[in-house]
Amino acid sequence: MPIVTNARVLFNDVPKGYPEPGRTTVYDTSLEIDVEKTLPDGGFLIKTLVLAIDPYMRHRMRDRTVKSYMPAFERGQPLENFGVGVVLRSEHSSVSAGDHLYGLFPFQEYFVSKDPGPFRVLDNKEHLPWSTYVGVCGMPGQTAHHGWREYARPKKGDVVFVTAGAGTVGATVIQLAKMQGLKVIASVGSEEKVSFISSIGANVAFNYKTDSTLDILEKEGPINMHVPSSSGESLEAALETAAVDACFIECGMISGYNEEPYYVKNLDRIFKQGIQLCGFAVLRLQKWDDEFYKTIPGMVSRGEIQYSENVKRGLEHVGQAILDVQVGRNKGRTVILVQDE
Ligand SMILES: NC(=O)c1ccc[n+]([C@@H]2O[C@H](COP(=O)([O-])OP(=O)(O)OC[C@H]3O[C@@H](n4cnc5c(N)ncnc54)[C@H](OP(=O)(O)O)[C@@H]3O)[C@@H](O)[C@H]2O)c1
Incomplete structure (x- = not known):
């Protein structure tokens, strides 16, 4: 050459x-x-x-x-x-x-x-x-997998709220939660994305730009788990509708990356509901990498994770x-x- x-x-x-x-x-x-x-x-x-x-x-x-x-x-x-x-x-x-x-x-x-x-x-x-x-077989798939393995404590009947549900992190979490038989509520920013997250199993899929997150969570919750996080407003609605002992697995806040962040007003819900707040960066959870590479690429190739x-x-x-x-x-x-x- x-x-x-x-x-x-x-x-x-x-x-x-x-x-x-x-x-x-x-x-x-x-x-x-x-x-x-x-x-x-x-x-x-x-x-x-x-x-x-x-x-x-x-x-x-x-x-x-x-x-x-x-x-x-x-x-x-x-x-x-x-x-x-x-x-x-x-x-x-x-x-x-x-x-x-x-x-x-x-x-x-x-x-x-x-x-x-x-x-x-x-x-x-x-x-x-x-x-x-x-x-899905790289860093964002690892974010979903490692965060889920490290922090999620799924129990029969639990309800999970997933934001940015059409992204790789959110979509993988939706599918991991569905494999464990949980009810999944997921939000996205367009009707096309609503169709996608419905197709991969979200029980309740909605567009947070046209529907009120708080109204949906009040109707379909209370929620036991929240992952990842896209905005302060959605975190506020999730806190408001959290069940006692809920687990919040937080790995991002994209709405604050380019604009002034929205400051959540109901942090008192953390102690009132006994919420466990788990924030993480995936590079600190590399202990899960070997399990990830042994399992996830195979599941992707068999169509078990889309x-x-x-x-x-x-x-x-x-x-x-x-x-x-x-x-x-x-x-x-x-x-x-x-x-x-
Ligand atoms: N902690 C870690 O180690 C780690 C690693 C990877 C990713 N993350 C975080 O996980 C989240 C998802 O990552 P991803 O790679 O799967 O990205 P992604 O979901 O493919 O892309 C980001 C999505 O965020 C949504 N968004 C943009 N602006 C928003 C706003 N103002 N309010 C609410 N949603 C907004 C958009 O979807 P909609 O059209 O649905 O709004 C956009 O498509 C991000 O916050 C990312 O920073 C964290």
């Missing part, structure tokens, strides 16, 4: 509110690479195949002086998120040419890494599309895709197919 463009997507500026494609992130084609001659220099050369667009990326588009649980993106450097790539050439003893690696990738078509530590070699014996490994993907081809679509996830225009996992194998 001759010298080719090594396209990237760079972080350019902190958004004021929602991300702006072309300003807060920039598609850059100034680099070139000789794929046949580039030496990995003791490491390995990776060709990026797929990259995920996740809601939390907005959180990393902040000023570097603001501390948080994940580092801020660096201005002028590629964005970073979960991806799958194939090793083209390796000089490292624990990585071989042809291996498919999963982990945090720079948004760049080709890159050299010296450290295999942060990557997982995927065996993919189910022959699933690589895109599933950044979705998923939805919103696929864009080419790094030039990254900026718009990031915005679309923040405003809810995605349905399911947004995946960038960077290049064919």
Whole structure:
């Protein structure tokens, strides 16, 4: 292969509110690479195949002086998120040419890494599309699985309220809860998403933009579990309708990522109802990874867990895709197919 463009997507500026494609992130084609001659220099050369667009990326588009649980993106450097790539050439003893690696990738078509530590070699014996490994079989699927395994205490007759139900986290939780025979109430932001979550088993599926979450929960609750969380308003309604000893498994609050957060007014319900509030970031629950890889890809390949993907081809679509996830225009996992194998 001759010298080719090594396209990237760079972080350019902190958004004021929602991300702006072309300003807060920039598609850059100034680099070139000789794929046949580039030496990995003791490491390995990776060709990026797929990259995920996740809601939390907005959180990393902040000023570097603001501390948080994940580092801020660096201005002028590629964005970073979960991806799958194939090793083209390796000089490292624990990585071989042809291996498919999963982990945090720079948004760049080709890159050299010296450290295999942060990557997982995927065996993919189910022959699933690589895109599933950044979705239902990757970080967001792990968020649903690990959070459920760590915190959920399902009992016969329990009612679960799932927000952002059409996303990978929410849709996986809906299906895990249904497998345990629970009643699932789930909210989403469009009629198309209502159809999707009904099709995967939600007993009560509603559009929180047109129906009152509080009214629905008062009618269909009280609720014993709440996962994940998309907005302060839905958390407030969930607290208001929680049963005694309810468990709230909280992993996100997307409504506050781009706008002033909504401040929940009824936190007194936590002690009045004896609610257990469990917040988590999935990277702190890696003890569940082995069980996840042993069970979930098989369930996905057998159709026992369904998923939805919103696929864009080419790094030039990254900026718009990031915005679309923040405003809810995605349905399911947004995946960038960077290049064919
Ligand atoms: N703690 C962790 O380790 C961890 C890991 C992964 C994900 N998460 C969190 O889990 C949640 C779901 O993640 P996902 O990857 O499955 O994303 P997702 O559901 O595919 O995408 C985010 C969805 O959030 C909804 N949304 C956007 N703005 C909203 C608003 N103002 N109010 C209510 N809902 C809004 C939209 O769906 P609608 O059209 O239905 O509103 C949008 O499609 C996110 O909050 C994410 O940050 C946490």
